[in-house]
Amino acid sequence: MASSLCENCSRLVKELAAHLRRICREFEQKIRDVFRELCQCTCFRVTPERSLLRRETQEFLRPLHEDESQLLSQEGLQTLTRLAASENTDLQMTAAMYYLHVSHHLKSRLPDDFMEPVMTLLLSPDLDVQKTVSLALVNLLVKNNVCKELVIEMGMLVPILELFQSGDGTAQCHSCACVAMLASSESNRDAIIVDGIIPLLALAKSYDPRVQRNATWALLHLTHSDWSTRILCQAGGIPVLVLLLQSSDSEVQFCGCTALCNIAAIQEHHPKLLSIGGHYLLKSLLTLTSSSVQKNSAQACRCLQTLSKNVLIQEQLMELDCVPPLKALLKTPTAAWTEPAMTLLCALSAHPPNHDCLVSEGLLDEVGQLLRHHRSSSAAITHGCEIVTNLSCSGGGQQAVMESLCLSGLLGALLSPALSDDTLLHVTSCLRHLMTWDLLRCNLSATITAEQVLGLVKLSGQTHKPLLSYNCAAITSKLEMTGDLRVAETSLQYRVPVPAGVPPKERCKIPAAGHSYNIQPQERWRLLIPVGRQ
Secondary structure (H helix, E strand, C coil), X not given: CCXXXXXHHHHHHHHHHHHHHHHHHHHHHHHHHHHHHHHHCCCCCCCHHHXXXXXXXXXXXXXXXXXXXXXXXXXXXXXXXXXXXXXXXXXXXXXXXXXXXXXXXXXXXXXXXXXXXXXXHHCCCXXXXXXXXXXXXHHHHHCCCCCHHHHHHCCCHHHHHHHHHHCCHHHHHHHHHHXXXXXXXXXXXXXXXXXXXXXXXXHCCCCCHHHHHHHHHHHHHHCXXXXXXXXXXXXXXXXXXXXXXCCCCHHHHHHHHHHHHXXXXXXXXXXXXXXXXXHHXXXXXXXXXXXXXXXXXXXXXXXXXXXXXCHHHXXXXXXXXXXXXXXXXXXXXXXXXXXXXXXHHHHHHCCHHHHHHHHHCCHHHHHHHHHHHCCCCHHHHHXXXXXXXXXXXXXXXXXXXXXXXXXXXXXXXXXXXXXXXXXXXXXXXXXXXXXCCHHHHHHHHHHCCHHXXXXXXXXXXXXXXXXXXXXXXXXXXXXXXXXXXXXXXXXXXXXXXXXXXXXXXXXXXXCCCCCEEECCCXXXXXXXXXXXXX
């Protein structure tokens, strides 16, 4: 068949074909040369030693699928050591994955000998190997399968801290978790604080929520001892922790708030806490009290309560109108919310300059509701009694007590079977204090029921709680009978007991301690009997 191409086109096609054949021959030769060099390298050469290691690795991995009791055999340790020391990152990864598997299934202590390969793997040049073995180490630390002190003694802290600088979020997350677990041991904190405090503060500001959470967790552990807390504050930790209160992550908020609470417990750090302008710390904590996360709200209240021991901070809290958000917490049905708020309000009520403000804010109305509806909560009742006692001393406090449900709440608590004698001691102490005011004494006398008086009489007979017995006697002796109740006037002889262990010189502090006396008609205890019931 004749060609349809002209002579010139035929020549060009032949030249192109010849050129392509030459290129293919050159490319083929290049491939041969490359593979020849690769085969000469130890990475691809199948040596007897490498063949043996491959067989050992296959035997080593078999327990993962067959018998977990063989996970920590001596033969396995030898193979792990060889794999970890290998220059091949795939073999190193095999060892790291083995440790990860062990960390998920191990129920006993990891033998100390097995920690040496972990150290080798942490020093691997391959980041994936480091991430895998650091995760395994976190799991082992969380489950207490390894000794935290041993990790520090072996020098593992250095490569763990170096992972902070890796720039990889996962590596930073795992290494921060390791440091957090190690910092939970007091003996390790000195080593961590020296080289780890600055990078931890930097990672606490990370945009990766996992990294930020674990870094904050580690910082929290460092506030569990005075020395590490002092170093943390000197390194600028307080502003970082305050900023964490604004985090969108509830766990970060909780850890940051708890760390600040620990710092606030040490008086010397208060100036630094207050040095942040615009009352930023107190505003952030007050905002956190309204959190929908229960533990965060409660922890913010605890932190404010710790800070409120400082009179200056109390004044600033009152200036920031702290009462409304705390009152809102008292309306919640859950004791976990109400009790921390009550504790803080109780601390504020102990400061006389705050009385008028607390009364005008209607605090006693909320306390009265709480006393009536939370009679099973000893903490709420105890703090409620202290608040009523404190605020009744103010100008408008007595009238506010009368207009609220505080009196009926206190009287009702006398009959609550859920309250201990210690809680009843607070209730009766509060009532005895209120009976010293004429206005409140008349109101109490008109409000109390026969059942409640009988409860007081019953409590007065408890010899194992002398102060409780005395309170009940004092309350009953001052009651004024009015209305539909008939007085069964019975002269009773009462001997005020002396609490055990009170020295003779101290007995004068207990009214009529150790003396017997006949209660006169105008002071006698009265058993209230409703009209028509004999």
